[in-house]
Amino acid sequence: MQVSKMLLQSPYSAISFPFSHHNVAIHHYSILPSCINSASKLKIRAMAKESSEGGDGITEKAAIIGGLISTPVIGWSLFTLKTTGCGLPPGPGGSIGALEGVSYLVVVGIVGWSLYTKNKTGSGLPNGPFGLLGAVEGLSYLSLLAILVVFGLQFLEQGSLPGPLPTDQCFG
Structure with a gap:
């Protein structure tokens, strides 16, 4: 140190x-x-x-990798939702749909971790290696804002949001 x-x-x-x-x-x-x-x-x-707080480097690295993968997937998902009224297609064996669902959970998890840390310490997540954790934190907040905007617009235009599983309307 x-x-x-x-x-x-x-x-x-x-x-x-x-x-x-x-x-x-x-x-x-x-x-x-x-x-x-x-x-x-x-x-x-x-x-x-x-001083190091003894933070778990594995958790930080997992959040960085998950966040860097999840935010573009959410961007693709929101664009598809706004243009077609449906989420991403299920893909082979449901893999794309599963990636979409896990991506939403990862972003919500990172934002939750950030809010918990902010409440506990008075500042957000540490920057992490090369500032990537801080970048992922910011991207996660932007993704959450985009989710709220696109979901709100979808609800106003269609009256509902598409469900997590394929229906007759979407990929049925």
């Missing part, structure tokens, strides 16, 4: 206190001058230390 050091100059006094947020622990140390005037300077040294 790296420790960043920063020296700040300030003409004002400060109170020393430890502060910790998410995965960064910051400790403030101050030296108070004997008299405060415009010529005196207060030196504050802040040290930031990154």
Whole structure:
């Protein structure tokens, strides 16, 4: 873990206190001058230390892979729903339809995990390797917004949403 050091100059006094947020622990140390005037300077040294929360890398990697696959599948699904009034075709052995259903579950799961983490820590999911988990989190929120918009439009135009299984109207 790296420790960043920063020296700040300030003409004002400060109170020393430890502060910790998410995965960064910051400790403030101050030296108070004997008299405060415009010529005196207060030196504050802040040290930031990154700490690992012992997060499971496998879960993060699974969320990244699942999110990177799921968001384009949902885009394809929503486009198909908006243009044809039906979801994706079942495909061979129902594989495309199953991928579509699992993709919706993955996106809802990532958004749920993000909201839980935001409630618990005050910030969303960590960036993950190369910032991919943060990107997947953002794409999942955008996908959820697109789902709400397209499903809402479909419901207003057709009066219902197509079911999860093929019917006479869709692929029957």
